[in-house]
Amino acid sequence: QVQLVESGGGQVMAGSSLRLSCSFSGYSFSKYTMGWFRQAPGKEREFVGAISWSGRTTFYADAVKGRFSISRDIGANACYLQMDSLKPEDTAVYYCAADYTEFGVVAQTAPEYDYWGQGTQVTVSS
16 A cells, blocks of 8 residues: 655745655555645645656646756655745645556546645745
């Protein structure tokens, strides 16, 4: 069974940076695409970005492209979301998710992901 635990959320001023971490426990971390999603109050959960099992391919939502970056450390069984130039509209609960894939497909929609963390709150003040 896979378990995901996010950490690193908090309250910051606009223009600041935060780094979220996602700790993966279970088997075969290297066979999972890792994704980040977020959900703001009253809104649907939305895709933020994802990284392939190899770490060589990443995808980002247009809203965060150029400001956020995803990385993974196979040895540490961890995935990271570096968030720079934060804006108030980035305020949301951020979720880490894992999608098992035999062929390295990078999923970009929530239903494709098999496991989810509990979420971590990010609040950006203007």
